[in-house]
Amino acid sequence: xxxxxxxxxxxxxxxxxxxxxxxxxxxxxKGTICESCHEFLEYARKRLSNCPFQEQKPTCxxxxxxxxxxxxxxxxxxxxxxxxxxxxxxxxxxxxxHLLDGKKRVPDRRSSRQAKKNQxxxxxxxxx
Numbered sequence: 001x002x003x004x005x006x007x008x009x010x011x012x013x014x015x016x017x018x019x020x021x022x023x024x025x026x027x028x029x030k031g032t033i034c035e036s037c038h039e040f041l042e043y044a045r046k047r048l049s050n051c052p053f054q055e056q057k058p059t060c061x062x063x064x065x066x067x068x069x070x071x072x073x074x075x076x077x078x079x080x081x082x083x084x085x086x087x088x089x090x091x092x093x094x095x096x097x098h099l100l101d102g103k104k105r106v107p108d109r110r111s112s113r114q115a116k117k118n119q120x121x122x123x124x125x126x127x128x
Contacts, residue, residue: 004055006101007048013098014044016091017083024082040075043068059102 003011022028022037033041047067051057060068060076068076087095 003049006055006057007051009094009097010057010101011045011048013087013091013094014048015041016094017079017087018044020083020086020090021079024086040072040079043072044076058104059098062102064108 002008018037018041019031019033022033023030026034026037028034028037050067052065053063057063061080066073084095087098
């Protein structure tokens, strides 16, 4: 099942951030990423597709449910700190929309549980 529009945009944003980070730090050409960055990106996409908030998802930095493993949280922080300011030059619309998403109210956990409970069983993802 495809992601809701909000999560699709979030997936595109994290992809652009990882590509920018990899190009600047691992010397990979535009549009390609190294194995390590690819591994992180796949992990991030999987977590995004299993987000309990779905369409009401806040930005990960403001989220009350931290679904990344500690190691992956650190990698995400490193990538975002590098790419975030540079996104204004390379992907201005994406950066602006991400900033707006960061200003949204963070839903409480009870509403995310209720939303997840109402999802069809075949759409539920497992989180570890």
